[in-house]
Amino acid sequence: MRYTTWTSDRMSVSYGQYYLQGDEFLSEYDDTDTVERIFDGNSLVAGGPEHLTVLAGTHTGCIRLTTQHCADEPLLSEQEWETVVDVSIRSTSGNLRLFRWGGDVEEDAGNFATAGAGWYRVRVQARGRDEGDGHEGDTPVEEHLLSVWPAPPQPDTVHRANDALARTHYDPTRPPGQPIHP
Template identity: 75%
Template structure:
């Protein structure tokens, strides 16, 4: 499988959130502590079966978002271009993981990230501009995120870099890494 990429300058976030979500999320699983795990964990992403919540600096507005589905882990080079970079695991029990805006609207053009069907995936989430997004009120995005998704066994969160104000306030490298939530 080759790398499939999608980019939008108009990805809408509200309450600082957007998601990867599977078809069974609302009927089979609960998301009651995901945001708490972001604050107490890597500061950017946390998930469970059929969902991953990503946390922006922009409270309500638009961010630039690039996504890619890959057959294998992306190269680890380039982390210095991003302020915060983390890897997390998410399990797709339905074989579907789609990009959702807060409020339940799906970004159909981004496609299905569960390219290998039901099973475990890793997501490398990268962010820059979260500090600027926190105070920005215009319509043009000042914050940018990049998600890479590939099939991989579950593993603990890996923080490659945590260097924006939110990450510095909430991520503590002395804490044990977040662990994947199994179905």
């Protein structure tokens, strides 16, 4: 498996959120229901054309974030992650970049649409969201691993949902979230 990584101990989150966004996000698409779909769905992540929103436990402050641009589906990490979810998103512009809340891009993380315009699968793995709840500051207590690879659209897959946010919002008896087509 080939992949490139980027890591930051100072990934800034506000309102518990960070994003992947494409060039046509906001001009062609909006995400008025993305956060609602997170709470009504897998508790961690939701996306649509040109965007993805991830929900951290840390309201305002920094988390440790590692990203991977993968050529194909990565193995599930052997590290203990409390919540692990895969979702599908569509890049219509051929660009997907990492953004902090408020619109600041993390240029060093690169373009996640490595195969150009098309469908991608995103795996978000999180631990420490419980510790992050109510935590504010520059010392991260929460960690995420975000992996992206080209793949046909599929329903959301929840591999694990073992933190308080997941136990509160994720209901395994509900149908999985479906990819949103442009």
